[in-house]
Amino acid sequence: MSIEQSKIRNFCIIAHIDHGKSTLADRIIEKTGTLTSREMQAQVLDNMELERERGITIKSQAVRIIYTAKNGEEYIFNLIDTPGHVDFNYEVSRSLAACDGAILVVDAAQGVEAQTLANVYLALDHDLDVFPVINKVDLPSARPDEVAQEIEDVIGIEALDAPRISAKTGLNIEEVLEQIVSKIPAPTGDAKAPLKALIFDALYDSYKGVIVFCRIKEGTVKVGDNIRMMATKAESIVTEVGYFGAGQFIPCDELSAGMVGYIAASIKNVADTRVGDTVTIADRPCDEALPGYKKVNPMVYCGLYPADSSKYPDLREALEKLQINDASLQFEPETSLALGFGFRCGFLGLLHLEIIQERLEREFDLDLVTTAPGVIYKIHKTNGEVIDLTNPSNLPDPSEIDYMEEPFVSAEIMVTSDYVGAIMNLCQERRGIYISMEYLEETRALIKYDLPLNEIIYDFFDALKSRSRGYASFDYEMKGYVRSELVKLDILINREMVDALSFIVFKDSAYDRGRRMCERLKEEIPRHLFEIPIQAAVGGKIIARETVKAMRKDVLAKCYGGDISRKRKLLEKQKEGKKRMRQVGNVEIPQEAFMSVLKLDEE
Amino acid sequence: MRNLEIYIHTPFCVKKCAYCDFLSFPSDDNTQARYAHSLIQEIKYYGSLMKDYKVSTIYIGGGTPTWLDENLMVAIMNQIHENFNVDSEAEVSIECNPGTVTESKLRKYLGCGINRLSIGLQSADNDELKLLGRIHTYEQFLKNYELARNVGFSNINVDIICGLPYQTVTKFMNTLQKIVRIKPEHLSVYSLIIEKGTPFYETYKFDAVRQEAGMPTEILPNEDEVYKMYKVTQMLLKDAGYLQYEISNYAKNGYECKHNIGYWKRENYLGLGLGAASLIENVRYTNTRELYKYMEGCNKLHDVGENIFISNIHDEANEIARKAQMEEFMFLGLRMNEGVSRGDFERCFGMPIEAVYRDQIEGLKREELLQIREGRVYLTDKGMDLSNYAMAKFLM
Numbered sequence: 001m002s003i004e005q006s007k008i009r010n011f012c013i014i015a016h017i018d019h020g021k022s023t024l025a026d027r028i029i030e031k032t033g034t035l036t037s038r039e040m041q042a043q044v045l046d047n048m049e050l051e052r053e054r055g056i057t058i059k060s061q062a063v064r065i066i067y068t069a070k071n072g073e074e075y076i077f078n079l080i081d082t083p084g085h086v087d088f089n090y091e092v093s094r095s096l097a098a099c100d101g102a103i104l105v106v107d108a109a110q111g112v113e114a115q116t117l118a119n120v121y122l123a124l125d126h127d128l129d130v131f132p133v134i135n136k137v138d139l140p141s142a143r144p145d146e147v148a149q150e151i152e153d154v155i156g157i158e159a160l161d162a163p164r165i166s167a168k169t170g171l172n173i174e175e176v177l178e179q180i181v182s183k184i185p186a187p188t189g190d191a192k193a194p195l196k197a198l199i200f201d202a203l204y205d206s207y208k209g210v211i212v213f214c215r216i217k218e219g220t221v222k223v224g225d226n227i228r229m230m231a232t233k234a235e236s237i238v239t240e241v242g243y244f245g246a247g248q249f250i251p252c253d254e255l256s257a258g259m260v261g262y263i264a265a266s267i268k269n270v271a272d273t274r275v276g277d278t279v280t281i282a283d284r285p286c287d288e289a290l291p292g293y294k295k296v297n298p299m300v301y302c303g304l305y306p307a308d309s310s311k312y313p314d315l316r317e318a319l320e321k322l323q324i325n326d327a328s329l330q331f332e333p334e335t336s337l338a339l340g341f342g343f344r345c346g347f348l349g350l351l352h353l354e355i356i357q358e359r360l361e362r363e364f365d366l367d368l369v370t371t372a373p374g375v376i377y378k379i380h381k382t383n384g385e386v387i388d389l390t391n392p393s394n395l396p397d398p399s400e401i402d403y404m405e406e407p408f409v410s411a412e413i414m415v416t417s418d419y420v421g422a423i424m425n426l427c428q429e430r431r432g433i434y435i436s437m438e439y440l441e442e443t444r445a446l447i448k449y450d451l452p453l454n455e456i457i458y459d460f461f462d463a464l465k466s467r468s469r470g471y472a473s474f475d476y477e478m479k480g481y482v483r484s485e486l487v488k489l490d491i492l493i494n495r496e497m498v499d500a501l502s503f504i505v506f507k508d509s510a511y512d513r514g515r516r517m518c519e520r521l522k523e524e525i526p527r528h529l530f531e532i533p534i535q536a537a538v539g540g541k542i543i544a545r546e547t548v549k550a551m552r553k554d555v556l557a558k559c560y561g562g563d564i565s566r567k568r569k570l571l572e573k574q575k576e577g578k579k580r581m582r583q584v585g586n587v588e589i590p591q592e593a594f595m596s597v598l599k600l601d602e603e
Numbered sequence: 604m605r606n607l608e609i610y611i612h613t614p615f616c617v618k619k620c621a622y623c624d625f626l627s628f629p630s631d632d633n634t635q636a637r638y639a640h641s642l643i644q645e646i647k648y649y650g651s652l653m654k655d656y657k658v659s660t661i662y663i664g665g666g667t668p669t670w671l672d673e674n675l676m677v678a679i680m681n682q683i684h685e686n687f688n689v690d691s692e693a694e695v696s697i698e699c700n701p702g703t704v705t706e707s708k709l710r711k712y713l714g715c716g717i718n719r720l721s722i723g724l725q726s727a728d729n730d731e732l733k734l735l736g737r738i739h740t741y742e743q744f745l746k747n748y749e750l751a752r753n754v755g756f757s758n759i760n761v762d763i764i765c766g767l768p769y770q771t772v773t774k775f776m777n778t779l780q781k782i783v784r785i786k787p788e789h790l791s792v793y794s795l796i797i798e799k800g801t802p803f804y805e806t807y808k809f810d811a812v813r814q815e816a817g818m819p820t821e822i823l824p825n826e827d828e829v830y831k832m833y834k835v836t837q838m839l840l841k842d843a844g845y846l847q848y849e850i851s852n853y854a855k856n857g858y859e860c861k862h863n864i865g866y867w868k869r870e871n872y873l874g875l876g877l878g879a880a881s882l883i884e885n886v887r888y889t890n891t892r893e894l895y896k897y898m899e900g901c902n903k904l905h906d907v908g909e910n911i912f913i914s915n916i917h918d919e920a921n922e923i924a925r926k927a928q929m930e931e932f933m934f935l936g937l938r939m940n941e942g943v944s945r946g947d948f949e950r951c952f953g954m955p956i957e958a959v960y961r962d963q964i965e966g967l968k969r970e971e972l973l974q975i976r977e978g979r980v981y982l983t984d985k986g987m988d989l990s991n992y993a994m995a996k997f998l999m
Contacts, residue, residue: 527817529970529989549817553830554991564866564880564931565887571934574995 015105016113023167098215101184108142187258195219222254234272298346305342307367318364430455527551607656612876621736624798641901650686680715702739760789933997942981
């Protein structure tokens, strides 16, 4: 089946979180008649089963839909779903690269939000044509006309004719479908040119090997072709090509320029496939690789250790599988005296870290111990060498250090005017440098600050939300490195340094952090038969100390009426506490303690 | 003939004390009569099933058993003797609350074979008694005590609680010294536990957490003070000629409570009455805790399970797995100062104790919490102080 390029529309949906992106996607699939409502539910269920079977979540999905427009022509829509969390431009960006246009969903009640803007700019960066739809017009608080005006004013794209829809009820979905045809351009590209396909996602299937999700920019690919990954140089023979039904793979004969689909080529080594890489044909390669994506570097690092140290190989395998479709996840093995074998992992941000951690625990059934997240510091040594420090334990001797730099971000915080003061206070506390403030409307302000990244990776989101009662939204991008006075704060438990608890901190905050860290650990570490000093030290100098008193008495005097089971329960509870302990020297430390640094600011 | 201990529960109290979470409650005369009747049914039923057991101890607990009409108590005891094979030397104890005892009651108790009195005094300080919600004063206790001596009780225990709200070490020592002067044969000294569901829990729960964490407390004595009270008890009672034979129990030589020792040694015991637990040949049975369900059930007692002891008034019946038997053997046995006997362990389980617990024993020995001498494994003084820590090690 050859498909006319002019009848293809490759697009995605972008939105601020909760503005109705997924609901609209579901409705489009349903309305095009690809599926009946009931089938759709069934499909979704199938898909979940598939996920369960393979232990992998199909994260970034694409669906091919056939739509008969009002002009009587049949169109093929490839709807490429962007990942739900849009805090990380990278994640969105690779989905956008497979599209020619984007639907912008804006909530009729909430209007333009921080991420709406961020996503639109990202789409425009990728040369996508964007058209807005105003969703949730069925809400009593909907103000579609105002929001349309807002879109024009704030974003600067035409919005007065934007479809006013309710994705929930299905209202005006046809209008959206028509606008997809009229406002999103058809793909271009020569089907006869050498193959040039962009990998925008991938997943691992135990039968088919790595399945590459790609957008064919130029040329054609079919079964039997010997393909080559341009970055990794890996070659293999195509065993299957196809497109995406709702939640399932549908094989076809070939994929040609303008199309979106998948390639399976029995690629067993997951490292051979890099999302963002270009696929070409080995005997007839294209002259140069596609630009791929803006290379993103992890900004936040932490140590991930299996709670059960025998699960180390499982953790490695799990990280490798996650990395196939999340190239931004980086990891390398490390060892800790306290925690044993694990990995130092790099993430795009704290949310990314949490998602990975959650997926590892849920999808791979791993129990993890996470160390305090840190950022990458640049260490300028006296011999002129510059090193990127991701693990505090690797900090060179102070005598070898000329100076250190820490990363700063440019932060934009959108907040209602009532909370401007509170938010500015927060930024000041976090060593922020005030840049500007402007009122977008009478009641909403955009505050700009430069903030040290290490001040926002712990709990900044939470603090922001609580101080603005949830009204603030936050976005940031890397600004660069700034020279700073930094020190390594070590924690000694029973006079032994616990490497997994060390972290780098701004010099003036060291005393305060050290003190709070000791207090926190005092609460976390159970009493032993001996007294345990907990000390915070900077460069060998103790700056704070707490003591866990020795346990002298632990007697349960009562036991009556033959009620032995009650006594057993109490002893079992005592025993249970022991299981999640790590031995450091002769002190047993609960695993939670290693994450306690995260909670320092909770009080 | 196999050995059996009997526990009889009487759940009635004049009034619930503020710290008490035992299965007990006030009631009217009619309910008490019906309850006694039910007990008798249960006694008859189990008596017929346990003809080949010899009863070595009987313990009547509560609640306040001495609040029960004396004639009912006599009837219950008579039924026990009629339906069970009770050893003529059997230790027969009754718990008693000062303020509920009369001379005629005490005489009747002696008459029906009760030969040991366990008096719940708790404190010799009237302010403390009031705070605890006790119905009696120290003076009333003294009168009852004298009465019991005069009537002829020659084996009396006094229960004391330490670690009470506002209690200082000195105040507690006063209580202890007062008791020592009147020379009971046996003393049980418990430390107060703030139990969920009691008025004390609502009042002192935060303080209890602070106490447990070793932090300064507001009203309860802090952890160090409670520890001192425990140590003071050991020293003072030792000087007065009492032997500590279990974590909270002290006795003049030969007056150790046989019934309690039976629990620690995992003897067979039959619990009669509301919520009572039994252990018979390594099966644990628990009676229902619902009064009316119990009383109705006793009217037509019958067996319901795969073994003849499981009856319709049981809430639970669980066979104790071999592993759990070993665990209980250890954590119950180690409550006693003499600890557990290696020979007993081998007889019960067919293997030496080290085959199962070598690491635990070695570890605790290194920490100086446990010793082995002359075929016995027992906790050191330090080990007794940390008995929960040590016992938890024996759970597998």
